[in-house]
Amino acid sequence: MDEKIKSEVCDTSENLNADPEVRIEGKSFKFNKRIREAITHFHLRSLNTFKKRWEVQAINISSDTFTEFLDTIQRYNENELWTTENLLELWDAARVLQNPCLISSVETKVGDIISDENFVTIYTKAKRYQSHVLCIARSFLQRLFAKRPCDMGLTRILTYEDFSYFLREGILNVNSEDIVLRSIFEWAENCENQDQILEINKEDQIKKPLDRKTKVLCKKEERVENRSSNLSKLLKSSRYGTASLQCLEELSKHSLSERDQDVKLVFEKAISYKLDSSTHGYWPPYAMARNDPDCRNVGVLAEKDQVSTLILEAHSWVRLPICPLHELITNVTVFDNELYVVSRTNNESLLFLYRNDDWTFVADLPGKNFIVVSKGIFIYAFDSTSRSVKCVSPRFTPVIRKEIKFPALMRNPESALDFDKSILIFCSTDSDERSAVIYLDVPGHEWTYVGGLKGSAKNLAGFRNETTYFILQNDGTISQIVKNQDGSFEFIFIEKLWSISCALRGAFLYRDILYIFSNSPTQFLSLNGIMGLFYKFEFWCQGLRASNFVQYIKSI
Template sequence: MDRNRRKSYNITDCPSCDRLQTDLDVQIEGRKMNLTQQLTLTIYNFYTKNTTIESLRKDSHVINISEEKFKEFLDTISVYDSDFRSFWSIDSLLEIWETVRVLQIPELIVICENNIGRVICREYFETIYVTAKLYQSHGVVCQAKVFLKRLLMTADEMHLYSILSFKDFLSIIKDNRLLVRSEDIVLRSIFLWAEKLDKQEGGSGANEDDQQCPKRRKLDSNVPCKEENVLNENTSELSQLLRASRYGLASIECLQELSKHHLCDKDKEAKLILTKAINYNLDRDTHGYWPPFAYPRNPGLFCLVGVLADKDQVSVLSLEPLKTDLDSWMRFPRCPLHTQITNLTVFDNELYVISSTGFESLIFVYKNTRWNFVFDLPNKDFIVISKGNLIYAIDGTSSSVKCVSPRETPVLCSEIKFPDMMRTPESALEFDKSILIFCSTDSDVKSTVISLDVPEHKWTDCGHLEGSAKYLVGFRNETSYFILQRDGSISQVLRKQDDSIEFIFIQRLWSIQSALCGAFIYRDILYVFSNTPLENVCLHGVSGLSCRTEYWYQEQGACKFVQFFMPTDDDLRFEEDSDHDMEDEDEN
């Protein structure tokens, strides 16, 4: 049959109800169907215009449609998207779905299931999903999961997730595209799902994925759901769901509440996962590493960025998705008091900059899309480290460490004097319970290392490090700390049993002297920023640490490069746009 020559029929083609009988029965291959009056009238109109019989008896109460004729009808009306929901009630679709399955007509099943996928909504989600699982309809199940992924996950929708099978729920939680305002909702949905399973199965841990499924029809092999779930049968469903989530992004309040859930008393692994998340959350804003369980979801409220301080401007580059060129840098709003930014740090998940003016330094915090003044310090050119509850400004001019507590109102500041054995500080990094300060010596091939324990503020001489203390930066992964020196040498930092510090050389990435500004690891990539060009050099990853190295540079005076969780709705501008705006202001 030539499909292009078919006439399309809209609802408006149907005769008025007062001209037709209201007790018409529609049958497909002899099976009666319970349809809405509107759909019944449409089928009647279609049938009378296409039947080979010249006219239908006016006293006829039955319309018996053949498989081919009904397929033509389904194909014809499906083009009317604007009238779709009123034209096809979900109850009618479910009735037709059941009918064509009983008749085992593959082509009609495909048409019905395609239409079912188009009308999935909150109200009928459970009915459609449960029916699709019963019928082993992989296409409709996949459409149902897509619906949930695109539906903004809120507390009101958590019950929709509790009806999912384990495999389906796991695939949704793992998906980066899941729309959710807070990972708290994801974790609460997981426990709601686990509670329901626990009640239904008496805590046996079995669910519908483990039960014997009905025999699949041949049609299912042609429409598989394209996804792959790697399941660990040695762990509970609850712990697997938790591990698949971004539990590191949940709030401490939510994590502490769920860790006391009665299911955690029976599932020690789930308890350990939540405890790990709590410990990570307590130190997330200062340790400089984001593990996979804390990666932001792509459409989330936050994204991970690299932040660069350059003269009087702060710029960011999104790492989601990865863009390795410098054309995508965006600028924070300019602050007129940022005459010369000398440092920046992340504290309590907020970005702080230190700007020098004359013989003092001003501290600002970026909050609510603007820079807010926090505190002023005498002198300038500090080395700044965030650790615990304080921001530490290591001041070589006054031979002291200034401890700023920005959470206090008013802001508090104390001072710790350098020990006598300490010389000019050049670099510093956060390590375990300490701050390691690298100082220059008479020789540029060796550095002294001094440790400041936090919060005891105890000084310890940690011996020497081979190589210069200048332009040394630190980074870490989930378990270990590392330093990267300007000659490209990477070493692991270890604390011995006697509390002394040891540096284990790992690898050398380059052979030049590079003015490093910062480094960090994200998604198994080592990001490095420098003021020294490094061209025509292929940098490989570090064995057991990163899959590759991204080396970014600019031949200007950038002072610091850090990573930062930034709200996605912050109003930032591309650098070129900002430059044009500044030129316009100058002209005016």
């Protein structure tokens, strides 16, 4: 008998402490104890009733009333209601009820409490709901990534769009690009399914066909691009060319790389860039350092004894300090990411290095009429007078390490351009309508006669993008250089920019803009860019004594 009475007392105690069932729009929700207490308190006060909490068996309210409860929820802060756990429960309930006003109210409050501690939880749920909270989370993460060092572990949960945005905008503040590449692969490994990695980029489908030929080309490009995985797109948005060779080789053997041809090509290109030192003087976008405020991409030109740099973004010229030994600067070149000039005096030439805002003498170069190209481990100085090429290595003694005699077929060299693992030399012939082209293998230094080029070889400029080389002749003709599998060369006409010959001094591509420098002005036939090559060009002209025009990364 005593045991029975004791049991009944315990049951009564449990009933007194039990919270009522909460139903919203007829749907039952199993909120935690803290939320149930708050809803009950709000409900009883709104009814102006004197009932106690344990006297209410069930609460049935509308979604509008639930919204009112959320609008007054700040008064329960002292009871620790405003926690991440509670908000996520309320968020789930709002989504079940599918009330836009209710969802907006809850998500506004969720956005207000995002912090380092709860970011992953909130972002994951926002991604599942495709909520505008993602925008708030992106802004929060952008501020977080501005700190050093970044917590790159957070990137594995990001949407493709957010991760791509952070990479493209240069927001990630990291000490090494190795960290970024490894984070991209962690993201790919943690994707919920393969479809997210292989989804089609909708932006690639929105292209305006200019004509029937272009339309067919666009469709082909779209089909190729659509096969490109989001993993490869993220890699291309990074500065993967600045990652260490060890990291590149390791990730190239990753199972994801083995299954994705586009990813394999990305790593092949980056590893080739690292191993091939013949790329001096050219910095593709993927090889530019991230967040380096001390470096600036500039064009470099000399006129008489003065060297000037063109600040590309600002379209302004800045003069470098004058060297007292400069009489007439004939050549400007970039070797191993440093600026060198050849200055002529009497019957010889002097080689100078620009470093730390000062000029340093490097070596004497016998002769005075040179065509200079930096390639691999040498600066190659083509001397028409001695009919030889002087291989200059400014870091060693003696500076002139080797001298290569011209082949018998090579006469009157006018221009020399970097091309892949070689140098192409363009020579004048008896006819101004035809030029001879000679191929110098680097580093084997074997000569090969390539054939002819339509038009003059004088003042010829070369430029390139990541994969393709082009020449610009003084009559405004742009041609693509193609080396066939049998070793033969083709020069495929692309466009003609102007009709009257001008004295070209150089050209290069930077951010899809073609920068051209000439000693004489000209009138353009083509005022637009070339689809797939560049979208516009900047043309500069100056005095007749200007040297060649090159691209350079300048420390500031």
